[in-house]
Amino acid sequence: xxxxxxxxxxxxxxxxxxxxxxxxxxxxxxxxxxxxxxxxxxxxxxxxxxxxxxxxxxxxxxxxxxxxxxxxxxxxxxxxxxxxxxxxxxxxxxxxxxxxxxxxxxxxxxxxxxxxxxxxxxxxxxxxxxxxxxxxxxxxxxxxxxxxxxxxxxxxxxxxxxxxxxxxxxxxxxxxxxxxxxxxxxxxxxxxxxxxxxxxxxxxxxxxxxxxxxxxxxxxxxxxxxx
Amino acid sequence: xxxxxxxxxxxxxxxxxxxxxxxxxxxxxxxxxxxxxxxxxxxxxxxxxxxxxxxxxxxxxxxxxxxxxxxxxxx
Numbered sequence: 001x002x003x004x005x006x007x008x009x010x011x012x013x014x015x016x017x018x019x020x021x022x023x024x025x026x027x028x029x030x031x032x033x034x035x036x037x038x039x040x041x042x043x044x045x046x047x048x049x050x051x052x053x054x055x056x057x058x059x060x061x062x063x064x065x066x067x068x069x070x071x072x073x074x075x076x077x078x079x080x081x082x083x084x085x086x087x088x089x090x091x092x093x094x095x096x097x098x099x100x101x102x103x104x105x106x107x108x109x110x111x112x113x114x115x116x117x118x119x120x121x122x123x124x125x126x127x128x129x130x131x132x133x134x135x136x137x138x139x140x141x142x143x144x145x146x147x148x149x150x151x152x153x154x155x156x157x158x159x160x161x162x163x164x165x166x167x168x169x170x171x172x173x174x175x176x177x178x179x180x181x182x183x184x185x186x187x188x189x190x191x192x193x194x195x196x197x198x199x200x201x202x203x204x205x206x207x208x209x210x211x212x213x214x215x216x217x218x219x220x221x222x223x224x225x226x227x
Numbered sequence: 228x229x230x231x232x233x234x235x236x237x238x239x240x241x242x243x244x245x246x247x248x249x250x251x252x253x254x255x256x257x258x259x260x261x262x263x264x265x266x267x268x269x270x271x272x273x274x275x276x277x278x279x280x281x282x283x284x285x286x287x288x289x290x291x292x293x294x295x296x297x298x299x300x301x302x
Contacts, residue, residue: 065275166286173289180296211282214275 008103018105019113022098026088026107059083066217071132071224078124083213086117086171090205093179094198108208109175111168118168121216122160129223138223163219167212174208230302237298244291248284255280 007015037052045053059080063072072079086108092098093106107113129138142156143149178201186194259277263270 065271169293170282170286170289173286173293177289177292177296207278207282211278214279215282218279 017110018103019107019110021103022092022105023089023107023113025104026085026092030084030088056080063217066214067221071221075128075220079213079217082117082121082216083209086212087206087209089113090175090209091202093175094201094205099179099183106175106179108171109179111172114168114172114175115164117171117212118164121167121212121219122164124216125163125219125223126160128220132224167215171208171212174204178204233298233302237295240291240298241295244288248288251284252281255284 007017008021009016033048034052037048041049060072060076063076063079066072067075089107093109095104097104099105099109126138132138133141142160143153145152178197182194182197182201185197255277259273262273266273
């Protein structure tokens with residue numbers, strides 16, 4: 001949750017919090033890593049390039065299973081970005097000092113960050129839907145079947161607007177809840193017990209990133225499906 | 228309102244959502260295990276469907292937990 005005391009400094013009217021500076025650091029690290037991995041591409045790759053190739057290959061297989069080959073290849077960059085960004089954000093909360101040092105906080109434990117991600121996901125779904133099926137065809141699909149359109153249209157519209165809210169709340173709630181539970185465990189019994197929670201967090205962080213991207217790809221595949 | 232009532236409400240929210248979700252997730256997981264035992268070759272797709280449905284149920288507990296945190300913040 002955002003508190004006024006979290007604000008580190010201001011750029012004009014924008015308040016920069018610890019979550020924002022952490023996200024800048026994550027963006028810088030990811031950019032640097034991908035630059036280093038693709039700087040000199042070789043037939044026989046070095047360690048960093050092969051690690052990146054394996055990671056991207058696995059990710060592409062995962063999306064091809066969910067979306068089918070053609071669409072997964074076409075829209076792979078945005079899905080991979082979502083996955084890599086969310087998982088790195090989630091794991092950044094496990095580093096020592098997260099949430100206690102100034103300028104270093106788990107970004108996805110702030111509702112503003114996850115809401116931003118969910119808004120991007122919302123527009124991704126609809127832009128891909130319009131691009132694949134055409135403007136008229138896509139928006140008419142919300143009123144199918146036509147003789148029930150007075151009933152189906154409001155239902156479908158409500159569903160479309162609830163989806164980003166539930167995406168944002170799910171990611172935020174899981175990450176914030178996990179952080180709070182670990183902190184409370186630490187206050188009750190500081191030796192050993194928080195470690196168990198941290199090991200569980202390793203699993204949950206991966207699971208939340210997977211669930212977010214899996215739901216997004218399900219929404220997209222629903223948007224591009226032909227009747 | 229008395230802070231004791233708020234504390235009780237926060238505890239009840241989490242207890243009830245956790246209980247009901249645990250029951251539902253148990254049903255789901257046992258059905259998925261049955262399906263995997265009957266058709267081991269479909270394990271991959273069953274597992275991904277299981278993860279999605281568990282996550283959707285989990286979200287309800289998380290909403291309950293958020294409400295509980297909000298209530299505790301009001302004490």
